[in-house]
Amino acid sequence: MNVGLTTAILPANEAAVADAARSLRDGGLVAFPTETVYGLGADAGNAAAIARLYEAKGRPAFNPLIAHVGGLAAAQRIAHFDAQAVLLAQAFWPGPLTLVLAKAPGCAVADLATAGLDTIAVRVPAHRIARAILRAFGGPVVAPSANLSGHVSPTTAAHVSSDLAGRIDLIIDGGAVEVGVESTIVGCFDAPTLLRPGGVPRAEIERVLGRTLLQPPDDADSDSGQPLAPGMLASHYAPRTKVRLNADRIEAGEALLAFGPHAISGVEAASIVMNLSARGDLNEAAANLFSYLRALDTKGVRAIAVMPVPHHGLGEAINDRLRRAAVGRE
Ligand code: TXA
């Protein structure tokens, strides 16, 4: 059991990056900032470290991990890139896009990390500290979001610590992240498929590919019965408090998660109001989403009522996460 570890928290600087790389080499679990959310890193080639990682998160081992690398050349050592995948990598890396590709022959990532699939999820993060750690470590690092499985993803080091202190070795504190929702995941199959909306808007990917992204058939691959993005279970990203979507009025005792400049009916009855973006900016709303959900979840309110959020740009990812937060609680 990992519980009972002393978890060091270090401000992000050169010495901390060196400590992070050393810890990863020793099979340690290191949380670090990426531009999307904080990740919990382990050496992608070390099955024992990956087993500890699943245990620390309470994550089922059938849910595979994203391998993070420094660039396209490193990605091509672990995954097979067709022409479309190269196009996407060149357009969006480093950045908040994950590609699901066929594993390359001799791929050095442990089978445990890919849950026995013959595909692998790969991403080149843009965050300065994530990149420095990858460079110092010198190999692929698997990193799920650094939260307890099923909980809201962390956008600050304090979120990581509140979920995982005592269960992991090190947290590198690089301040609040920029994007705030996880990477967009595209399956580079014969027809490229949007497996998870995220930090790169669908429309930008479709513009680069010159075609529409398919939707996965209801979370399940019809041939194998394997979920296409196994982590995309309906209830995920979940606060403990009930979440009520598309609210057009407030019931007494509810918290309001607002969006945009307009007030809604009954707002004076709300026990607390947080606005994702008073000026109606979807990028700002994405950056605030998880920390506001976490904050409202500690207030002991009856429910969190959420105003409608438009669907374009990062709105698709925001609405996806809100829907999952509300499942079973509406
Ligand atoms: O922004 C992000 O992507 C963050 C940062 C830390 O990079 N990471 C992240 O990882 O969100 P995680 O583990 O929380 O979500 C990864 C998702 C899961 O839903 C998992 O099922 C899916 O990627 N996934 C991983 N490998 C896959 C594969 N071979 N095929 C389909 N889905 C895969």
Ligand code: MG
């Ligand atoms: Mg996650």
